[in-house]
Amino acid sequence: MSEYAIEMLGITKTFPGIIANDNVDLRIKKNEVHAILGENGAGKSTLMSILFGAYAPDSGQIKINGQAVDIKNPNVATALGIGMVHQHFKLVHNYTVTENIVLGREPRNRFGIVSLNQAEKRVRELSERYGFMVDPRAKIDDITVGQQQRVEILKTLYSDSDIIILDEPTAVLTPQEIDELMEIIRKLKAEGKTIVLITHKLKEIKAVADRCSVLRRGKFIGCIDITPNTSEQELATMMVGRSVKFDIDKAPCKPGEKVLEIKNLCVKDSIGTMKVKDLSLDVRRGEIVGIAGVDGNGQSELLYALSGLSPIQSGEVILSGKVINKDTIRERIEEGMGHIPEDRQKHGLVAGLTVAENIVLKDFYSPKYTGKFGVLNYKAIDESAVKLIEEFDIRTAQGPHTPAGSLSGGNQQKVIVAREISLSPDVLLVAQPTRGLDVGAIEYIRKRVVEERDKGRGVLLISFELDEVMNLCDRIATISKGSIVGVFDAGEVTSQEIGLMMTGIKAKEGK
Numbered sequence: 333m334s335e336y337a338i339e340m341l342g343i344t345k346t347f348p349g350i351i352a353n354d355n356v357d358l359r360i361k362k363n364e365v366h367a368i369l370g371e372n373g374a375g376k377s378t379l380m381s382i383l384f385g386a387y388a389p390d391s392g393q394i395k396i397n398g399q400a401v402d403i404k405n406p407n408v409a410t411a412l413g414i415g416m417v418h419q420h421f422k423l424v425h426n427y428t429v430t431e432n433i434v435l436g437r438e439p440r441n442r443f444g445i446v447s448l449n450q451a452e453k454r455v456r457e458l459s460e461r462y463g464f465m466v467d468p469r470a471k472i473d474d475i476t477v478g479q480q481q482r483v484e485i486l487k488t489l490y491s492d493s494d495i496i497i498l499d500e501p502t503a504v505l506t507p508q509e510i511d512e513l514m515e516i517i518r519k520l521k522a523e524g525k526t527i528v529l530i531t532h533k534l535k536e537i538k539a540v541a542d543r544c545s546v547l548r549r550g551k552f553i554g555c556i557d558i559t560p561n562t563s564e565q566e567l568a569t570m571m572v573g574r575s576v577k578f579d580i581d582k583a584p585c586k587p588g589e590k591v592l593e594i595k596n597l598c599v600k601d602s603i604g605t606m607k608v609k610d611l612s613l614d615v616r617r618g619e620i621v622g623i624a625g626v627d628g629n630g631q632s633e634l635l636y637a638l639s640g641l642s643p644i645q646s647g648e649v650i651l652s653g654k655v656i657n658k659d660t661i662r663e664r665i666e667e668g669m670g671h672i673p674e675d676r677q678k679h680g681l682v683a684g685l686t687v688a689e690n691i692v693l694k695d696f697y698s699p700k701y702t703g704k705f706g707v708l709n710y711k712a713i714d715e716s717a718v719k720l721i722e723e724f725d726i727r728t729a730q731g732p733h734t735p736a737g738s739l740s741g742g743n744q745q746k747v748i749v750a751r752e753i754s755l756s757p758d759v760l761l762v763a764q765p766t767r768g769l770d771v772g773a774i775e776y777i778r779k780r781v782v783e784e785r786d787k788g789r790g791v792l793l794i795s796f797e798l799d800e801v802m803n804l805c806d807r808i809a810t811i812s813k814g815s816i817v818g819v820f821d822a823g824e825v826t827s828q829e830i831g832l833m834m835t836g837i838k839a840k841e842g843k
């Protein structure tokens with residue numbers, strides 16, 4: 333008997349213009365939790381899709397329990413006991429949990445009529461056994477994303493999979509749900525399953541994995557045992573290919589004059605609830621001011637109002653001495669406001685346009701690009717894009733002509749950051765700049781934000797990650813229920829104190 337549940341040997345898979353997997357070897361032991369670590373675009377999903385029979389490799393061999401197999405399609409994978417929970421769930425929303433689980437293999441009674449009673453019973457048993465708390469009769473539409481993920485896991489259990497592949501399962505979960513998923517993974521292991529966990533989050537690997545294989549730019553870098561002594565630094569270095577800084581190097585800030593003044597601002601959300609209440613805050617040149625708070629306390633509405641995406645009820649926004657309350661988005665951009673928005677897809681990028689088109693999205697009408705007859709000069713646009721792609725290390729398949737929607741999250745974010753920074757704004761509004769990114773991209777984007785500060789721009793940063801605020805900002809304002817509770821110089825408060833204030837408690841006198 334082989335020691336390995338899975339061996340993938342010499343796997344190569346190319347897509348037009350890119351080698352997604354380059355002669356990769358992966359060996360997964362029976363009944364282990366095996367993490368596959370790699371940055372966005374490293375080739376993790378491709379490798380697992382090959383194992384699941386969704387893609388055919390160009391070359392290489394797969395063995396299951398020591399036997400060479402030919403996994404032509406996902407049905408073969410299922411028959412071999414391999415189940416996969418994809419990054420984007422494949423559930424029918426107006427069907428029930430059980431209907432989704434039996435989809436395509438509906439049990440029929442002796443009259444040939446679909447009968448879900450038995451299936452429902454089995455789903456309930458599995459759900460209870462693994463502590464899922466999923467109601468077999470609930471409609472997918474009515475359950476949380478975390479529960480939908482459990483339905484996907486139940487699907488693999490229902491077909492008796494021994495090997496369960498989870499592709500970036502925590503990307504969509506809340507911190508609480510992540511802890512619960514970690515418990516579920518431990519439980520699956522205790523029941524004898526082999527788990528493959530794809531992730532780029534080092535904490536999760538430390539929490540549940542027995543071993544970890546690392547991919548970088550399509551290549552297999554190595555496999556290491558995870559012990560209590562394994563350092564996150566070591567994993568990060570393997571993943572990125574160089575040592576990564578978790579703490580940001582920054583010189584003390586040298587604040588200049590006020591560049592953004594927010595006075596008694598009130599803003600309503602789209603359904604008319606006042607979400608920002610009498611909020612006042614200043615940002616000076618050469619400093620990063622962070623707003624720390626729990627999601628939903630008016631942060632998004634504040635940024636919408638500052639950037640012009642939604643109207644101001646009362647109060648004033650002053651940019652470099654000028655009231656801009658009534659100015660359009662384009663006017664604000666021209667007056668020196670940059671915005672790295674919270675929702676990349678919705679407000680940051682046009683997915684159907686190319687990288688080059690996205691890069692000039694905010695100044696394509698400038699003489700630089702239109703020439704004297706007002707016709708877009710694509711050569712000039714491409715040249716700007718190529719320069720920024722290089723400067724910001726944006727990984728693209730077809731250079732400036734790559735559709736923005738096809739880039740990985742980290743690279744999409746770099747496109748936005750490149751565009752906003754290249755416009756040399758006086759004030760940069762930054763919302764959740766590193767959400768969902770891998771460590772290499774996080775480090776890079778934070779470094780660029782600090783560089784902007786050092787060039788004398790004022791930066792207003794919103795992040796739900798307290799670590800990020802504590803690390804990056806020179807002053808920290810805590811927000812609760814739409815108002816600022818306190819403003820402190822970084823270094824004179826602890827994250828515990830900030831955490832307390834985020835819940836609305838005034839712990840000490842602000843400045």
Ligand SMILES: Nc1ncnc2c1ncn2[C@@H]1O[C@H](COP(=O)(O)OP(=O)(O)O)[C@@H](O)[C@H]1O
Nearest residue numbers: 347350352370371372373374375376377378379
């Ligand atoms: N169906 C596809 N067509 C073309 N390129 C693809 C396809 N799937 C993945 N790629 C490319 O292959 C590389 C690896 O992607 P992927 O396996 O999804 O990485 P990961 O899961 O590690 O983020 C990326 O550059 C990605 O753009």
Ligand SMILES: [Mg+2]
Nearest residue numbers: 376377378419
């Ligand atoms: Mg992936």
